[in-house]
Amino acid sequence: MDExxxxxSRLKAFVAYLNMSEREFCRTIGVGSAYIASIKKSIKADKLEAISRQYPELNPVWLIRGDGEMLQRRNNNSTQSEQMANIAPSEMLYKLLEDAKEEKARLLSIIESQQRTIETLAELTKKANAQTGAAAGCAAVG
Structure with missing residues (x-):
């Protein structure tokens, strides 16, 4: 994965934007000072919720998926960022998981279709080779 x-990396960028140390940021959300360094792939719902509570300006969709802007925009219109701000982090994670499940199902369907195509082509290749072999055998006899 691109580092x-x-x-x-997005969480580190947000901490840098806040102009605070990672240790101080970790303290404000109630985790150990090495929390950011220990992140492997993603963060758990309880940590996302703590971050969102402490830093409501952070766009959680950007943090988790990298979509949109780092900061949520506030204006009088009902924007997607504002709508997302009103969703609990656990609900957002649920929606992200549902999106991932749908994408997985779509990709599995494509893979199954490709496998059927490969099986069909393999059968056709066998038949073609058998016919070529039979024709070569007839030519050798004659």
Whole structure:
């Protein structure tokens, strides 16, 4: 995975934007000072909720998926960022998981279709080779 496009790198970018140390940021959300360094792929719902509570300006969709802007925009219109801000982090994670499940199902369907195509082509290749072999045998006899 591209090191610049990870949850860890985005969280580090947000901490840098806040102009605070990672240790101080970790303290404000109630985790150990090495929490950011320990992030492998993503963060758990309880940590996302703690971050969202402490830093409501952070766009959680950007943090988790890298979509949109780092900061949520506030204006009088009902924007997607504002709508997402009103969703609990656990609900957002649920929606992200549902999106991932749908994408997985779509990809599995494509894979199954490709496998059927491969099996069909393999059968056709066997038949063609058998016919070629039979024709070569007839030519050798004659």
């Amino acid at each position: 610049e496009n990870t949850v860890k």
